[in-house]
Amino acid sequence: MVETAAALDRAANSDSLTQLPNRRATMVVLDRAMNQFRAEGMPLALALVDIDRFKSINDTYGHADGDRVLREFAARLRKHVSEDAHVGRWGGEEFLIVLTRVAARDAMRILQDLRSHIAAQTFNISQGDIVVTASIGLSAIHGGETSGLVSVLARADQALYLAKSNGRNRVEAV
Secondary structure, three states: OHHHHHHHHHHHHEOOOOOOEOHHHHHHHHHHHHHHHHHHOOOEEEEEEEEOOHHHHHHHHOHHHHHHHHHHHHHHHHHHOOOOOEEEEEEOOEEEEEEEOOOHHHHHHHHHHHHHHHHHOOEEEOOEEEOOOEEEEEEEEOOOOOOOHHHHHHHHHHHHHHHHHOOOOOEEEO
């Protein structure tokens, strides 16, 4: 009975492909982080991470290799950010990283390191190794700011769009 409940919880809160928390579970973490921000005023940074030209990977190599890239990409995200950070699959080829108690400047450094790390190591697929890059949009808030969750997420999305528009494989902040 306990095993069944744990399996159901995993299924409800995990992305079956990447094994990362899904969007639903990530929203719970975001709500908690925002409540903590409001109560304590500690800095909070959100980063939307998008695999560059992922549709082209699927179209060129097939969905099985696209899935392989998603799994490996997720594993690299999880491995590269601190254990205090939350990494979740936001949808499609998009991931969300929640960095609590991390100021904007530090978040930018962490995300630049992550972006470099992803681009520096090839991804092994059935047809050989390919280079995968990521665009990252950062939105950070700090004590005294009154932005709500929707606004902070919208800014991260705007920053991601800016990263894509400015050539991809970069981190932008709004």
